[in-house]
Amino acid sequence: MNMSNRLDAGPPHAATVLARIQESPTIFTLQLRLDDAAAQAAYRFAPGQFNMLYLYGVGEVPISIMSDPEERDLVGHTIRALGRVTRGLAALKPGDRVGLRGPFGRGWPLQEVGGCDVVLVTGGLGCAPVVSVIHYVLRRRERFGKLVIIQGVKHAEDLIWREQYDRWAKLPDTQVLVAASEGAALWPWHVGRVTELFNLANFDPGCAVAMMCGPEGMMRSAADALLARGLPESRLYLSMERNMQCAVGRCGHCQFGGAFVCRDGPVFNWGEVKALLAHKGF
Amino acid sequence: MLSSQSDRAGFLPLAQLPSLLARLRERGYQCLGPTVERGAIVMRELEPPDDLPRGIQAEQTPGRYRLTSDPLNRYFAWANGPQAIKPHTFAPKESLWRAERDEAGKLQFAAVHPPALRQAIIGVRACDLAALALQDAHFLREGRRDAHYAQRRDHLFLVAVQCAEPASTCFCASTGDGPTPTAGYDLALAELADGFVAVAGSGQGQAVLDDLNLALATPQQIEAARQQGASAAAVQPRGLPSRHLRDSLMSRLEHPRWDEVAARCLACGNCTAVCPTCFCHAEADTPALDGAASEHARMWDSCFVEAHGHLHGFNVRADIRGRYRQWLIHKLATWHDQFGRSGCVGCGRCIAWCPVGIDLTEEVAALTEGQP
Numbered sequence: 001m002n003m004s005n006r007l008d009a010g011p012p013h014a015a016t017v018l019a020r021i022q023e024s025p026t027i028f029t030l031q032l033r034l035d036d037a038a039a040q041a042a043y044r045f046a047p048g049q050f051n052m053l054y055l056y057g058v059g060e061v062p063i064s065i066m067s068d069p070e071e072r073d074l075v076g077h078t079i080r081a082l083g084r085v086t087r088g089l090a091a092l093k094p095g096d097r098v099g100l101r102g103p104f105g106r107g108w109p110l111q112e113v114g115g116c117d118v119v120l121v122t123g124g125l126g127c128a129p130v131v132s133v134i135h136y137v138l139r140r141r142e143r144f145g146k147l148v149i150i151q152g153v154k155h156a157e158d159l160i161w162r163e164q165y166d167r168w169a170k171l172p173d174t175q176v177l178v179a180a181s182e183g184a185a186l187w188p189w190h191v192g193r194v195t196e197l198f199n200l201a202n203f204d205p206g207c208a209v210a211m212m213c214g215p216e217g218m219m220r221s222a223a224d225a226l227l228a229r230g231l232p233e234s235r236l237y238l239s240m241e242r243n244m245q246c247a248v249g250r251c252g253h254c255q256f257g258g259a260f261v262c263r264d265g266p267v268f269n270w271g272e273v274k275a276l277l278a279h280k281g282f
Numbered sequence: 283m284l285s286s287q288s289d290r291a292g293f294l295p296l297a298q299l300p301s302l303l304a305r306l307r308e309r310g311y312q313c314l315g316p317t318v319e320r321g322a323i324v325m326r327e328l329e330p331p332d333d334l335p336r337g338i339q340a341e342q343t344p345g346r347y348r349l350t351s352d353p354l355n356r357y358f359a360w361a362n363g364p365q366a367i368k369p370h371t372f373a374p375k376e377s378l379w380r381a382e383r384d385e386a387g388k389l390q391f392a393a394v395h396p397p398a399l400r401q402a403i404i405g406v407r408a409c410d411l412a413a414l415a416l417q418d419a420h421f422l423r424e425g426r427r428d429a430h431y432a433q434r435r436d437h438l439f440l441v442a443v444q445c446a447e448p449a450s451t452c453f454c455a456s457t458g459d460g461p462t463p464t465a466g467y468d469l470a471l472a473e474l475a476d477g478f479v480a481v482a483g484s485g486q487g488q489a490v491l492d493d494l495n496l497a498l499a500t501p502q503q504i505e506a507a508r509q510q511g512a513s514a515a516a517v518q519p520r521g522l523p524s525r526h527l528r529d530s531l532m533s534r535l536e537h538p539r540w541d542e543v544a545a546r547c548l549a550c551g552n553c554t555a556v557c558p559t560c561f562c563h564a565e566a567d568t569p570a571l572d573g574a575a576s577e578h579a580r581m582w583d584s585c586f587v588e589a590h591g592h593l594h595g596f597n598v599r600a601d602i603r604g605r606y607r608q609w610l611i612h613k614l615a616t617w618h619d620q621f622g623r624s625g626c627v628g629c630g631r632c633i634a635w636c637p638v639g640i641d642l643t644e645e646v647a648a649l650t651e652g653q654p
Contacts, residue, residue: 009378009428010378010379010391010393010578011378011379011380011381011391011392011393011578012379012381012391013391014388014389014390014391035388035389054381054578056381056383056389056569056576057381057383057567057569057573057576058567058569059565059566059567060565060578061594080594080595082594082595083594086594095387096387097383097387097388097389098389099381099389099391241593241594242593242598243590243591243592243593243598245563245564245565246563246565246580248426249423249426250420250421250426250428250561250563251562251563251564251565251580251583252561252562252563252583252585253562253564253583253590253591255612255616257616257619258616258617258618258619258620259619279535279536280604281598281599281601281603281604281607281608282598282604282608282611
């Protein structure tokens, strides 16, 4: 976290692509290592934080970090190829260079969980920032109670890391609930809205922390469902997405009410943002 | 000004105005001041023998700005121009860093530093100073000082002028930011018929005043300046109903007036470009033609531009209603959460420079329906 001061508003650090993994037709993962060995060794982040990745000559994009914070020799990002920069990043091969600055923002409140249950609710590619939490919990399993992973996608083929969901579902004290609005042949999970699965979620509302990431409409419905199950509002968190360009609370694009999402978020407590989330356009 | 430090106020005769600029130049300052450019007052470098425009007023109404003649032939009877301090501290466009790529594809990055300038700006207004204090709060935030802004800000000398002829669009009295400068200046002047009551607001300002070796202002001159400020406040026809509109506006986020103003707003961004407190900027890259380098620059941006609310795959504010509301809510409501006060200093520029004459004070009145 000390790095955030050194990498600040720029310039970025050069980083090399170690590996590129195609996760779905449009989603890929880049594993990066900072070229400066000392900078790589000093790099620390918390799950839920993000980096600004720079594609030479094109520009920067904010991408959440999905690798494990204790994996010290690489920084992983899962990206959907959609805009000018991300389509260019998709074309990179191992050995190619990018720029990286970060980490930025406030990550997930993993210290607050105590020994309680962890409920993760994600929609679409929202799973990327939360996968770092899944890895974090699984590597430190004794520190946490039950792990409930609830994932919704629009189309069945949008689900990435399918084998991992299968594997997680077989672990003790771990529940995986997946829904696709539109199913497909051999789709083993629920067809319908992800919020229809909340009554099946097995957690203790009196001792749980929920973390959500995904489309805001989905998160609003999920929040209603979780609060209805008796989860206190103070234990409900979400990661927000906004247009981030400077990443240090300066350029103004990511403002959500008085908050700069890049600096004050991207992870917020539900109570901090619920009032404004009820209005479209902020 | 003037009242609290009136015991040390000097009097600068009109004929000695050039010597003020000469003293500033001796101290290494480039002097910027009012010039007439394409029908507006624009701050440009003044060249000796210091032809400050004289006898000009700036008549402003919603959607209209015209220079007219001042029957009293004063130097500072124009209320304001489209810009004052902001472009000289927060540059409209500047490089932040540069990337170079060698033949092996290796990247190297280097920060780009702005030139070290010592600038004095002559003729800034109380509203401009209030706006600068807000820009300082944003760009010089504890622990996150913006090096580019700081480089310019640290070497700025500000000569403020009391407003005697506010435009019809001015409402600084209601925001508490004018028309008489009270803080944030190095020197403040109040223009009377035969000269200026001058007070220092900083050690540097005092040193310049000492160099000028002025006679003390008389009690009559100080009183005349005070009265001039009071009447400039009293004549302002516009105002905001309160300095604390946060809760009132946040309770009206779905008010039908937003649709009504959206139907008139062109989303051109003029209001944000002339607003002295707006700080949004975009970052963009420009590669060199030979592909060996690329500049990463920031430039003023506007929440009225569609791309401002662009996210991966969708837009947060696809319609103008959302963008006008974002601007007004930020300026008058959520600014309080960020900086402890409203982001409006009552300069009225957004009213005058709006091509369709949307008047922020009128919109606020309609939104709050007399219950601020």
